[in-house]
Amino acid sequence: MAEFVHLHLHTEYSLLDGACKVKELISHCVKNNIKAIA
Known part of the structure; x- marks a missing residue:
């Protein structure tokens, strides 16, 4: 399953x-083990 990344922050x-x-x-x-944000 692909990981989800927040691209608007x-x-x-x-x-x-x-x-x-x-x-x-x-x-x-x-x-929360969130590996990427943008």
Whole structure:
């Protein structure tokens, strides 16, 4: 089965659309074994 990758993401650097902080995002990805984001 092919792995799923989120290709659209808003972080604190998306000036008007920022929804999450990069450090929190990375922690979430590590905790949930998410191997790729974009």
